[in-house]
Structures are given as structure tokens and as C-alpha cells.
Amino acid sequence: MTADAPRDETAAPSSADPAGLSEVATLRGAVLVLARRLRHQQAGDGLPATESAVLGRVFREGPTSPGRLARAEHVQPPSMTRIVESLERQGLVRRDPHPTDGRQVQVSITADGEEFIERSRALRTAWLARQIDRLDPADREMLTAAAPALHRLAHLE
């Protein structure tokens, strides 16, 4: 599975590989399609997917800086500026000056933001949960089991 010595993809595919793709290619294709559908289906809470993720992170991890949020969600700082601006405009987070470092900004969740999070918990994952329910039990178990590994893959580095 190394990049330097990739497996021979012209070999006969195992029965588990859709259309003869390698597992890595299968994973890549699936992630790209699924992300497109997730974005389009909307979170269900009316918040763009990344804004929703950022709000959830501030909720779970407490006040933090735009820079740390950008690194955590793997977006560039200017993108995070825009996301935080949008959340602030909606009254879901607050931007305060950092107590000791004048360059930094503290992003905190507001009461409205917390209420929003609690109210929309189920909505955010409803569409995906419904899709998963349509798979057979073996696939459902497999995905449930693999979720943390996929999370670690996504947040490497």
C-alpha cells in the first residue's frame, strides 16, 4: 500500500473490489462522492457542512483561536476567517480579544450557539444515518467499526 511500490492494479480484482479498483482507489472514490452528497443534502440544520463542524468543535472543545480551528479542520486561515465571520453574523459564536496576546482572537460559542447545537444534533447526521440503515447489517457494522480509523486518517499530520 506504499506509494513507492504500488500494488499491481492490473491483477485480478478480489470480489470485494468494486469494478476492479484497488481498495485505495475505492476508498478515494467513495469519499469524494459521499462528501458531495453530504454537502448537497445539507447538514439538515441549515448550516454549511464546514460551519457546522467548526461550531461543533468550539462547542465540544471550548474557546479557541481561528488558527487552531483552521489547523484542526484542515482549511487555510482565510477560509476559517470567513467561516467564523459567518457563525458570528448568525450569533452562534463570539469573537473576543485574547487576554494576553493582542494578535490572537478567542472564538467562543454563545448561548444561541449551544442551543442550536443541542437542537440540531440529530438533524446533522439524519441523512447519513438513514443511508447507513439501508445497507445490510455486515456493511453497517463494518462502517461503524471503521469510523474512528477514517477519522484518524482524515486528521493525520
Added chain:
Amino acid sequence: MTADAPRDETAAPSSADPAGLSEVATLRGAVLVLARRLRHQQAGDGLPATESAVLGRVFREGPTSPGRLARAEHVQPPSMTRIVESLERQGLVRRDPHPTDGRQVQVSITADGEEFIERSRALRTAWLARQIDRLDPADREMLTAAAPALHRLAHLE
């Protein structure tokens, strides 16, 4: 895991759930972040991710119509028109009139397209394969095993 009766997410999280998220929420977040990174990292072959996927599909499955490609990749027909146009401009696919149905179009791969596919096979998955290699063996196995299930999830309906 149903949407109608979602699990109680306020319950104590299992140790496998990052930051106390449900598996579905974990899966959702991971897919969104990973897709952003995959797109930005580029396929490695210089082709936008979706174009790469479409070209690969035409290569594997033979001549087909824009409509079928749109349904297979879960994009809207006008988006597929643009993708096929771009591939055609690069000489990687050909658009021909359907032999019997004047409304349809046949999209086929060209010799250049086939050469491109074969030449860039490894490149397309190189970045992801490298990331996977950095995980521990248990996670690697888990993801390899779950890839087909994720593929089925992505292409439901």
C-alpha cells in the same frame, strides 16, 4: 442508527469515538475533511477529482451516456455536461451521436484517454496511499476492509 430514533448522543462516549461524537457523526466529519484534502492535494494526475472519476468509469465500463454518468457519480446532468466537455477538450473522451436514439450521446474513451489512465493509475491514489501508510496496522486493515462498504454507501440509490 435510525433517523427516527437516533441514539442518545449525550450518553458517555465509547473510547473509540473521537471527542464523544457518535459513529455517524464521526464518519460524516471524517468524510468531509478527507474529501477536502483529497481535492486540494489534487489527484496527482492534474485532473480534477470528478473528471478523473468519470474518465476512469468510462475506461472501466465502456461507452455510455452523460445521463448515466451523472447518475453514477451523483452529480446533476448540467455538471456532467461540463465535465465531459472538459475531458473532450483534453482529447481524453469522444462524444458521438447515439446510433438509434437521437437524443442521446455516446461518451467513449479515446486512445489518449486510455494511455492517460494507464500512465496515471498510481498517481491518482498516491497521496491517499501514503497517508494510509502512516496509520497503525489495525487502522490500515480496518480501512481496507471497509472500503467496499463505504463504496456501497456512497452509491446507494
Added chain:
DNA sequence: TATTGTTATACTCTATAACTATA
């Protein structure tokens, strides 16, 4: 009328480059 595909248009998301302020 229904289906296939395209054109025209606009929006969402994210990036890079350049800048400001603070350390």
C-alpha cells in the same frame, strides 16, 4: 408528454497573495 442533453446563470466553498498588527 416524457426524456435527454445543453445553455445560461449563480452560488458555495476554498485557495493564494498581500497586508496589518502584535510579539
Added chain:
DNA sequence: TATAGTTATAGAGTATAACAATA
């Protein structure tokens, strides 16, 4: 000089709506 954040700008990717051609 280095770091944190923002502003300005641009581009990729995708969608919806309206249309044309064919069935």
C-alpha cells in the same frame, strides 16, 4: 523577524432554471 489574523481576489466545482431536440 516571526506569528495571528484579515482583506482582496480568484478559481474550482456544482446547482437550478430555462430551453431545444427527439422520442
